Amino acid sequence: MRFIRIRSLGLFLLVCAIAALLPSCHSRKWQGDQKLIILGIDGMDPQLLKKFMVEGKMPNFSALAQKGSFRLLTTSLPPQSPVAWSNLITGMNAGGHGIFDFIHRDPKTLQPYFSASRVEPPKHGIHLGSWVIPIGGGTAEQLRQGKAFWETLDDYGVPNTILLMPSNFPPVKAKGYTLSGMGTPDLRGSYGTFSFYTDDPMTAAGVVEGGQIIPVQVEDSQVTAKLIGPDNTFRRGSPPTLEPFTVSIDPLQPAARFSVQDQKFVLREGEWSDWIHIEFQLIPFIGNVKGICRFYLKQAHPRFELYVSPINIDPADPALPLSTPKRYSRDLAEEVGEFYTQGISEDTKALSAGVFDDKEYLEQAKTVLAEHRQIFDAEFPKFHSGVFFFYFSSLDLNSHMFWRLIDPQHPEYDAALAAQYGSALPEFYQQIDQVLGEVLQRMDSRTTLLVLSDHGFAPYNRSFNLNTWLLNNGYITLKSEPSSDQNEAFATVDWSRTRAYGLGLNGLYLNLKGRERQGIVEPGAASDSLLKEIKEKLLVLRDPQNNQSAITRVDRASEVYQGPYAQQGPDLLVGYNRGYRAGWQTILGNFPADVFENNTNPWSGDHCMDYTLVPGVLLSNRAIDAASPALTDIAPTIFAQFGIPQPGGMMGHSVFSSNR
Amino acid sequence: MPSNTPLLLVLAISIVIGFLMVIVFRYTSDQKAIGRAKDRLKAHLLAVRLFQDQLPVVMRAYGRILHGTGSYLRLAFTPLLIAILPITFLIVQLDRYFGWLPLQPAQAFLVEARVEDPAALNEASLQLPPELSSSAPAVHVPKDKEVVWRVVAERAGHYDIQIAASGQTVSKQVVVTPGLARVSPVRLKDHFWERLFTSGEPALADNSPVQSIAINYPPREISFAWMEWNWIVLFFVASLVAGFIFKSVLGIQV
Numbered sequence: 034m035r036f037i038r039i040r041s042l043g044l045f046l047l048v049c050a051i052a053a054l055l056p057s058c059h060s061r062k063w064q065g066d067q068k069l070i071i072l073g074i075d076g077m078d079p080q081l082l083k084k085f086m087v088e089g090k091m092p093n094f095s096a097l098a099q100k101g102s103f104r105l106l107t108t109s110l111p112p113q114s115p116v117a118w119s120n121l122i123t124g125m126n127a128g129g130h131g132i133f134d135f136i137h138r139d140p141k142t143l144q145p146y147f148s149a150s151r152v153e154p155p156k157h158g159i160h161l162g163s164w165v166i167p168i169g170g171g172t173a174e175q176l177r178q179g180k181a182f183w184e185t186l187d188d189y190g191v192p193n194t195i196l197l198m199p200s201n202f203p204p205v206k207a208k209g210y211t212l213s214g215m216g217t218p219d220l221r222g223s224y225g226t227f228s229f230y231t232d233d234p235m236t237a238a239g240v241v242e243g244g245q246i247i248p249v250q251v252e253d254s255q256v257t258a259k260l261i262g263p264d265n266t267f268r269r270g271s272p273p274t275l276e277p278f279t280v281s282i283d284p285l286q287p288a289a290r291f292s293v294q295d296q297k298f299v300l301r302e303g304e305w306s307d308w309i310h311i312e313f314q315l316i317p318f319i320g321n322v323k324g325i326c327r328f329y330l331k332q333a334h335p336r337f338e339l340y341v342s343p344i345n346i347d348p349a350d351p352a353l354p355l356s357t358p359k360r361y362s363r364d365l366a367e368e369v370g371e372f373y374t375q376g377i378s379e380d381t382k383a384l385s386a387g388v389f390d391d392k393e394y395l396e397q398a399k400t401v402l403a404e405h406r407q408i409f410d411a412e413f414p415k416f417h418s419g420v421f422f423f424y425f426s427s428l429d430l431n432s433h434m435f436w437r438l439i440d441p442q443h444p445e446y447d448a449a450l451a452a453q454y455g456s457a458l459p460e461f462y463q464q465i466d467q468v469l470g471e472v473l474q475r476m477d478s479r480t481t482l483l484v485l486s487d488h489g490f491a492p493y494n495r496s497f498n499l500n501t502w503l504l505n506n507g508y509i510t511l512k513s514e515p516s517s518d519q520n521e522a523f524a525t526v527d528w529s530r531t532r533a534y535g536l537g538l539n540g541l542y543l544n545l546k547g548r549e550r551q552g553i554v555e556p557g558a559a560s561d562s563l564l565k566e567i568k569e570k571l572l573v574l575r576d577p578q579n580n581q582s583a584i585t586r587v588d589r590a591s592e593v594y595q596g597p598y599a600q601q602g603p604d605l606l607v608g609y610n611r612g613y614r615a616g617w618q619t620i621l622g623n624f625p626a627d628v629f630e631n632n633t634n635p636w637s638g639d640h641c642m643d644y645t646l647v648p649g650v651l652l653s654n655r656a657i658d659a660a661s662p663a664l665t666d667i668a669p670t671i672f673a674q675f676g677i678p679q680p681g682g683m684m685g686h687s688v689f690s691s692n693r
Numbered sequence: 694m695p696s697n698t699p700l701l702l703v704l705a706i707s708i709v710i711g712f713l714m715v716i717v718f719r720y721t722s723d724q725k726a727i728g729r730a731k732d733r734l735k736a737h738l739l740a741v742r743l744f745q746d747q748l749p750v751v752m753r754a755y756g757r758i759l760h761g762t763g764s765y766l767r768l769a770f771t772p773l774l775i776a777i778l779p780i781t782f783l784i785v786q787l788d789r790y791f792g793w794l795p796l797q798p799a800q801a802f803l804v805e806a807r808v809e810d811p812a813a814l815n816e817a818s819l820q821l822p823p824e825l826s827s828s829a830p831a832v833h834v835p836k837d838k839e840v841v842w843r844v845v846a847e848r849a850g851h852y853d854i855q856i857a858a859s860g861q862t863v864s865k866q867v868v869v870t871p872g873l874a875r876v877s878p879v880r881l882k883d884h885f886w887e888r889l890f891t892s893g894e895p896a897l898a899d900n901s902p903v904q905s906i907a908i909n910y911p912p913r914e915i916s917f918a919w920m921e922w923n924w925i926v927l928f929f930v931a932s933l934v935a936g937f938i939f940k941s942v943l944g945i946q947v
Contacts, residue, residue, distance in 0.1 A: 253836050281837070286830035290803075290841045297803055297909055299843040301829045360919075 063190040063419070068480040069674050070472055071422040071667075073121070074465055075114055075199070075215075076429025076640065077486035079105055079650045085462050093469040097484065097652050104688075106651040107663035108488040110593055111539035111606050112644040114215060114429065115149050115177075117487035117664055118199040123179035124668030124683035128594030130179040132200060133602030134537030136620065137176075138522075141550045145522050145536060145621055147224065149216035150175050150202045152353065154266035163269050171266065173203045173353045178598060180680065181205050182668040183420065191675050192419030196412060197405065199424065202376065203354040210412075211357045212365070214424050215376035219343040220263050220313075220324040220352060221273070225375045229388045230258050230339040242617075243382025251337050256280040260293070262313035262344055263322060263352075274313035274322075280339065287333045300330040305396070308371035311344060323347040325371050329393070340388055342397075346374045369411050372404040379430035384635050391454050391635075394434060402427040402464055409468060413475075420671060425468070427461045432490045436638025440492050444631045476654060481674055486649035487664065493639035495576060496616030496630040497583050497609060499535035504624055506570065508533040515624035522622030529553060533567060533604075536622055538615050538641035540603030541567065564589060564604055571607060576629055583629070585610045586643040596682065608643030615641065651688065659688040698873060699791055699924070700915050706787070707928050711935025714776050719945045721772040727946040730765040737761060769947075784925060789875045789893045791924040793910035795868045798849055801828055804842045804865070806856050807904040811838050813859045817903075820855040824848055825867070838904075859902035866894055867908055879907040 086095045097103075109117040109126065111134065119130040127133045137148040151174045155167035177200045183193045187208040195207070199215035219225050227244040229236075238248045249258045262274035278293040287302035298306055306328040312321040324344035331338035346352055348362035348371060355374055356362040366372065378401040384394040402425070409423050435458045437445040469484060476482060503509045510530035523534065528551035531544050543560050546552040554560050568587040576583045586608030590599065593606070609615070617634065618625045640647040651662050659666060666685035672678070673687035737757045744750040796802050808814055814833050817840045821827065829843040846852070846869040853864045868876045877893030882904050888896055897903060914921040940947045 254834070255836055281832060281834040281841075283830065283832040284835070286832065288830045288832050290832045290834060295912075297805075297841075298801075299803060299829050299832055299841055304829075 063192070063675065065191075065675065066418050066479055067674060068416070068418055068477075069420045069671060070416070070480060070482045071420070071671075072465075072469065072472065072482075072484045073118070073198075073422060073424040074428055074484065074486045074650075075424065075426050076432050076488060076490055077462075077465070077650050078428075078432065078489035079648060081432075081458075081462065081490065082650055085459055090459055090463050091466040093466045093473055094484075094652065097469065097473065097482070097654060101482075101652060101654040102657035104651045104657050104659070104662055106485055106649040107661055108640075108644050108647060108649050109664055110588060110644045111608070112488040112640050112642065112647050113538055114487055115200045117649075118215070118424075119177050119179070120664040121485075121487070121667045122177070122181045122198065122200060124182065124665050124680075124685055125179050125596055126594055126665060126684060127596075127602055128590075128599030129596030129682055129684075130177050131598035131601060132177050134540050136537040136540075137602075138536045138542070140542075140545075140548050143523055143528075143534075143536075143549065143622070147216075147218075148176060149200045150218065152218055152222045154264070154271065158266070160269060165267055165269055167266060175201070175203055175205065177201070179596075179682075181207075182671050183207055183209060183211065183422075185672065185677060185680060186420060186675070189675065189677050191677070193422070194412060194416060194420070195422045196408065197424040197426075198422060199376065204357050207357040209357070209419075210361050212362060212408075213355050213374075213376070215426065217346070217355065217374055217376040218353075219375040220322065220346055221261070221344060222263065223343070224377055225343040225380065225382065226261075227343055227380055227383050227388065228261060228341040229383075229386075230256070230341070231337060232256075233336045233338065241382075241386045243380075244386055244388065246386075246388075249337065251282065254282045254284050256282070256337055256339075258339075260311060260313075260326070260341060260344065262311070262324065265313075265315050267315050267320065274315065276311055276313055280337075282333050282337065289330055289333055291328060298328075300328060302330055302333045305329050305400070310347065313344075322352045323350045324352070329397075331388075331393070340383065340393075342380065343375055348372060348374050365408060365411070369404075369407040372408065373401055377430065378404075378426065379434075381430055381434055381636060384434055391438075391450060394635075395454060395457050398427065398431055398434075398461075402461065406464070406468065410471075413471065420675075425465060428458075428465060428486070429490075431458055431461050432638045433636050434638075436490065436492055437635065440637075442494070443492055443637055444494055445633060445635065445637050480654070482652075482654045483667070483670070484650070484652040485664075485667065488640045488644075488649050489647040490638050490640055491611040491642060491647055493614045493632050493637055494612040495578070495583070495614075496619075496632050497613050498616040498619040498625045498628050498630065499541065499607060500619045500622065501624050501626070502574075502628045503533055503535060503541075505628060508567065509624075511624070526622075532563060534622070535607075535615070535619055537603065538620050539607050539609075541605040541607055543604045545604075560604070568605060576613070578629065581612070582610050583613045584608065584643075586645065595684070608645075609641070610643060611646050613642065614639045653688070655689055657688045658690060659686070662688040699913065700917055700927075702873070703791060703915060703924050703927055704931055707931030708935040710780065710783070710928075711932040712939050714780075714932065715936050715939040715943065715945055715947070717776050718769075718772045718947055719943070721775050722946075723768055724946045727765065727768050730761060730768055731946065734758060734761045734765065784928070785890055787928075788890075788925070789877065790873055791913060791915075793876045793878055794913045795870045795872070795874045795876055796846060796908075796910065797871060798846050798869060801843050801845050802867075803907075803909045804844055804854060804856075804867075805839055805905075805907045805909070806841075806858070807837070807839050807906075808858055809838075809902050809904055810859065811835055813902050814838060814840055817856060817858040819844075820857065820862075822852050822854070824850055825852055825854065856903055856906060861900075861902055863897055863901055863903050863906065865906040865908065868910075876908075876910050878910050879905055881905045 085091045109120045115132050119132040123130045136145045138145050154171045155169050157168040158165040183195050186193045193209040195211040197214035202213040202217040204211045204213045230247045230249045238246050249256050259275040259277050264271040265274045280289050282289040290299050308325045311324050325347045326344045327342040329340040349366040379398045383389040437443040438451045438455045510527045511525045512527045513525045533543050535541050543554045544552050545554050571584045588606040666688050669679050669685045670687040737754045740754040819842045824847045828845045832841045849870045852867045855862050855864050865880045868874045879892050880894045881888050882897035
């Protein structure tokens with residue numbers, strides 16, 4: 034009997050012990066009430082910010098700087114947004130997260146690809162006539178490595194909302210609400226491909242950077258054309274899906290009726306449509322993929338000109354994951370209406386291609402910011418504890434496009450245009466100030482605020498064509514004259530006699546034996562010596578037009594990167610002087626005739642240069658102890674706020690810690 | 694109006710109709726004969742399972758199953774026919790409420806008028822009450838004999854818009870409301886069957902120069918069980934489920 038009692042007591046204790054242990058098997062539940070708000074403002078430049086503060090245009094930033102702290106924030110190396118935001122997300126540099134540039138290359142094929150994510154169709158399929166039955170599904174893969182700070186917050190039960198974060202497509206698994214930002218493709222899998230339909234015979238048809246010019250005919254005041262959707266992997270050869278639409282133009286008035294699937298709408302000349310839902314048919318009656326786009330009737334008479342935005346993934350019914358939980362993007366769309374989901378929403382390419390003029394681009398860019406503000410206004414009031422992060426893209430993209438209107442030294446400066454649109458960039462800054470004003474109103478003693486940018490900005494006056502320079506200096510050998518096909522990287526390069534090549538905005542790679550498919554440079558002493566030689570030559574390089582240094586800094590990857598991916602990036606990071614940047618063609622492996630060129634593109638400001646020349650900003654309502662905080666300090670700062678031990682591999686320290 | 698009101702109404706109507714269908718079926722069908730037909734079917738199915746190794750028996754059983762199914766359908770046909778007519782009428786009427794979303798204040802919509810004579814196209818004009826206004830020039834589409842106006846309502850209400858062409862004026866109802874309302878997406882001349890199923894307004898006069906006037910009300914979709922439903926599909930599914938439940942509870946042979 035006694036034995037039974039002892040056994041029962043033993044069992045009881047065992048059950049109690051298991052019960053006591055159970056909570057620790059689940060994720061921990063954070064009990065605090067602190068709040069950390071982070072406004073991530075891409076491209077906010079410290080010099081411009083100070084100037085606008087002095088001019089009284091940024092009262093909320095002035096108040097925050099006065100009551101709290103304002104520091105320069107050391108950006109990433111190289112100072113490109115996907116790299117910079119990945120530094121912030123992981124607390125590591127590119128060696129730790131594996132994002133080195135907007136563009137990476139496969140060393141085996143030397144073909145460039147977008148660095149942040151990859152969307153791929155199913156690899157295998159059974160062919161039945163013109164149809165293909167895929168075996169397995171396609172994939173959307175995020176290429177950033179390293180653990181995102183909100184994943185660690187989830188581990189410790191700290192609630193978090195992370196909205197429009199760059200380099201987070203498809204979004205990593207998370208318990209909080211997340212919405213992917215820059216790096217999210219359009220429905221065609223590109224960073225954004227607009228369509229421009231015109232009957233103007235003077236407009237060259239075909240592919241332009243970031244878009245497609247499609248010739249149409251106006252017959253009986255009617256235009257019939259097709260929207261170009263994603264590639265149909267169910268068809269042999271994966272042709273693009275096409276959906277017809279009709280435009281009936283009034284014979285006299287500058288207006289037209291559009292019929293797209295079962296939707297009809299009327300636009301006046303110079304008017305935008307709302308978001309239009311499109312279903313692209315992959316398999317009749319069975320497989321459809323949904324997208325959204327906006328129409329802009331640029332001209333009805335005498336020439337027909339119609340712009341259609343890139344087909345965005347429909348947030349209400351996403352074909353690829355956009356958010357966590359998956360339903361969140363749909364709930365958001367129901368609450369605030371449809372919105373741009375492609376990561377780079379401002380259609381800078383349409384302005385560069387001459388499809389938009391400044392007024393049209395500005396209107397589109399304002400819409401993007403208005404949508405972001407609507408999402409912010411809907412979500413910010415719901416935040417009560419933990420971490421709230423919100424990203425704004427507007428200052429970055431609009432500094433790129435409107436720098437020429439605020440800088441009389443820029444080769445594309447136009448006084449008349451500057452008088453008309455020179456206020457656009459300051460007004461975008463002011464809108465961000467208004468957002469900060471909304472946040473400041475809701476601050477309390479439990480709230481820490483960080484307002485930061487990933488980098489600053491500088492003029493982009495002159496292009497440096499790194500590949501042409503390498504060619505002229507004997508590091509690249511061509512088999513024939515440079516190819517006129519700009520879509521084919523390194524098409525004419527003789528790899529058996531090429532020692533180095535440039536790819537991406539700041540990257541220079543050796544044609545290294547054992548790494549590149551036809552590598553010829555021996556690793557070790559030979560490669561070290563070659564890197565040293567190229568670095569020295571680049572640093573003494575002068576622009577013949579003005580005798581200025583074009584390159585102020587060249588970093589060896591092996592000296593600046595730490596982490597498991599440090600070997601996968603470029604061998605040298607080329608840091609351009611203010612006013613300089615890699616030319617548009619060289620970054621994709623092409624060879625323009627001249628080493629230096631004037632930048633005549635409306636894309637007139639940039640930051641892909643010497644990272645010490647384009648720091649970002651960091652403002653807080655608390656005293657920042659760090660004298661030179663960096664992006665890699667942000668994740669450690671977040672963890673310190675919630676008493677979470679800093680995970681191994683992180684480089685930085687809390688910006689509020691004096692013990693750095 | 695709460696956003697789930699149409700869902701609740703459709704579900705409630707489906708349950709009531711499911712119940713009524715079962716009751717109608719009960720009193721318009723030969724319950725005993727249906728019971729016998731079902732029993733026979735069950736017996737033949739059992740024969741197929743029991744005598745799998747005797748092909749002639751199995752083939753005979755299959756033949757009888759086919760015949761028994763025909764008998765069962767014949768027995769069910771009359772009650773279904775009796776039920777289907779009022780249900781069709783009901784669906785047509787309910788579609789006026791659930792098929793389309795009424796317009797909202799500040800929401801642009803199109804008024805499309807199709808005329809008999811293309812020559813009348815250019816003189817066709819739209820007269821609006823003060824609460825509505827045109828927000829774009831009229832678009833004339835000679836190929837389709839249509840003229841299209843884009844209109845915006847300032848505030849909610851039931852309005853009559855007038856279209857003048859060839860010396861005559863015809864009107865069309867426009868419903869702007871955040872609530873559930875009866876809407877008619879088109880007013881037609883002739884086209885009896887089309888009018889029966891889609892229009893909720895009297896026919897245009899035979900001598901009217903206007904063939905049709907359409908308003909592009911957005912189609913309504915009802916969110917239910919993580920899916921978007923056309924209300925008719927939801928109605929069929931919900932009334933079938935309700936019918937099966939009531940049939941079991943009331944012990945009715947269906």
